[in-house]
Amino acid sequence: MGVLDRSVARVRVPATSANLGPAFDSAGLALACHDVVEFALADGGLAVEVTGVGAGDLPTDESHLVVRAFRAACAELGWSPRGLRIVAENCIPQGRGMGSSAAAVVAGVVGAWSLCPDVETRDDDAVLRLVTEIEGHPDNVAPCLLGGAVLSWMEADGAHADRLALSDEVLPVVLVPGGTLATHVARGLLPEAVPHADAAFNAGRAALLVHALTQAPSLLLAATDDRLHQRQRAAAMPDTIALVDRLREAGHAAVVSGAGPSVLVLSRRRPDDPPGDPAAAAGVREIADLASAGWSVRPLGVDRHGASVSRPRRQVSS
Secondary structure, three states, rough: EEEEEEOEEEEEEEEEEEEOOOOOOOOEEEEEEEEEEEEEEEEEEEEEEEEEOOOOOOOOOOOOHHHHHHHHHHHHOOOOOOOEEEEEEOOOOOOOOOOOHHHHHHHHHHHHHHHHHOOOOHHHHHHHHHHHHHHHHHHHHHHHHHHHHHEEEOOOOOOEEOOOOOOOEEEEEEEEOOOOOOOOEEEEEEEOOOOOOHHHHHHHHHHHHHHHHHHHHHHHHHHHOOOOHHHHHHHHHHHHHHHHHHHHHHOOEEEOOOOOOEEEEEEEEEOOOOOOHHHHHHHHHHHHHHHHOOOEEEOOOOOOOEEEEEEOOEOOOO
């Protein structure tokens, strides 16, 4: 079978949806949609190739976010390769609230960690702190790194995160529009202060969300209600808010995915749903019927593993 080639690492990173309604900047979910980035040590220089989403639009030099994250991790590790070749196979939609930038940052940092000759095992705590420094907040990078449903928070020493024991009933469905929305634009619409009653409302619903995700999925509709950030950004994505309202009125736990404009529905598997294919679930068909033209309905399921690394094998002469 040969030996593992330590000069090459293929990093697979999932899409994510942050906030999940009321848990603004503190909860996220890893989705079964992935970018795969291959890092290979070279004799010199930098070569970047992008296929799939973003091909022809994303930079292929040092300004590429994966490269910038890789370099930041190298500086953290006190190591720098002479040359590097990166091939990115992208499937995560960009600019649609599905964590594409978080995936790029996690891929770059994990890639450097995997290739550094002085590192034997990945330190997820250290990786989380670094990717949060690069990304600015942990709500997307934490589930991208760890997989599943994740709570994240900040301490004096940086970001921390912990996974929830997500119920098997939870079936994420993402509705993706044709248009995009920059995260900084969406964040710019948020007020600097909120009423105490709204803050208290969201604190209660965020606590309920943990219970609903882990033990009582029947409560997901109530648990995903929000007063702090979604409607405040309606001016930038009126069609998104209209779809969220339509889905919620029909009993589906719909929220804005991250900063938008995609919509996440935390649907539930039903006892009579056929096993395996999530697209065949009754809830997914109902959601699709409520979606307007121009929305792509994607029953993605949950990625429970997070960022993973594989290596090719090479033959050695006997």
